[in-house]
Amino acid sequence: MQLINHTLKHYAGSKEPVAKSQNKMNITILTGAGISAESGLKTFRDSNGLWEGHDVMEVATPEGFARNPALVLEFYNQRRRQLLEVKPNAAHLALAQLQEKHNVHIITQNVDDLHERAGSNKVIHLHGELLKVRSCGNIKNIKHWDKDIIVGDVCEKGHQWRPHIVWFGEAVPAMDEAITIVEKADAVIIVGTSMQVYPAAGLMQYAPEHAKLYFVDPNPSLSSNDTLTVIAENATTGVAKVIEMIEK
Numbered sequence: 001m002q003l004i005n006h007t008l009k010h011y012a013g014s015k016e017p018v019a020k021s022q023n024k025m026n027i028t029i030l031t032g033a034g035i036s037a038e039s040g041l042k043t044f045r046d047s048n049g050l051w052e053g054h055d056v057m058e059v060a061t062p063e064g065f066a067r068n069p070a071l072v073l074e075f076y077n078q079r080r081r082q083l084l085e086v087k088p089n090a091a092h093l094a095l096a097q098l099q100e101k102h103n104v105h106i107i108t109q110n111v112d113d114l115h116e117r118a119g120s121n122k123v124i125h126l127h128g129e130l131l132k133v134r135s136c137g138n139i140k141n142i143k144h145w146d147k148d149i150i151v152g153d154v155c156e157k158g159h160q161w162r163p164h165i166v167w168f169g170e171a172v173p174a175m176d177e178a179i180t181i182v183e184k185a186d187a188v189i190i191v192g193t194s195m196q197v198y199p200a201a202g203l204m205q206y207a208p209e210h211a212k213l214y215f216v217d218p219n220p221s222l223s224s225n226d227t228l229t230v231i232a233e234n235a236t237t238g239v240a241k242v243i244e245m246i247e248k
């Protein structure tokens with residue numbers, strides 16, 4: 001069953017031009033929790049994943065936060081503490097290296113900062129960022145935050161800080177920018193996602209006809225066809241193989 005969770009809402013977000021220079025391909029990477037699994041972060045829907053141990057409706061919705069803010073804050077505090085203990089893996093690093101030769105955009109569903117720490121410099125976070133907070137009174141009041149958030153941590157105007165995370169049922173402000181990037185892609189590499197959460201899972205439909213699509217996941221939810229090549233492997237080995245295929 002596919003879940004349609006996040007609302008696609010149109011925002012006038014910043015639109016970075018996606019220019020294609022000679023000899024460079026526009027490569028768009030769409031990543032999910034699986035790319036960070038080998039760094040030690042749990043995925044959501046694998047066995048023993050985060051959604052097995054937690055009720056999504058309680059910890060990842062605005063309603064859950066209104067009911068029990070301390071529970072929700074603690075869920076993300078745990079995620080944040082773990083994030084600060086792990087490192088990018090070979091897959092994050094290989095994708096960062098790819099930008100030396102190509103015009104690479106990373107569109108991630110992940111809230112970790114492992115792509116940035118690996119060195120990728122064009123990263124869009126569709127579902128927010130764990131190392132940021134935003135004010136409950138003003139969605140534009142966002143700042144870096146790397147410690148626990150507790151009830152009573154408030155912004156300058158007295159509103160509670162909340163994790164800068166797109167919860168289920170909330171809009172995905174970065175979606176327009178992501179679509180514009182996918183529309184210019186010569187190749188799209190999808191890594192480590194169950195493709196169950198929309199609108200992110202629908203992004204590959206915006207790839208132009210000439211674009212080659214690759215999907216790296218040890219338990220892939222899609223099969224290979226004329227335009228899609230599936231590599232049923234972990235991110236660390238699978239990403240290296242895709243890069244080899246692209247370079248040929």
Ligand code: APR
Nearest residue numbers: 032033034037043044045109192193194195197219234235
């Ligand atoms: N390498 C690559 N992929 C892996 C690895 C690995 N080592 N281990 C697991 N995977 C794959 C799984 O096979 C699965 O297809 O990662 C995928 C993880 O799927 P999900 O847990 O559903 O994560 P994701 O697709 O990122 O979830 C999307 O759901 O709850 C929300 O907002 C949350 O951004 C998240 C969204």
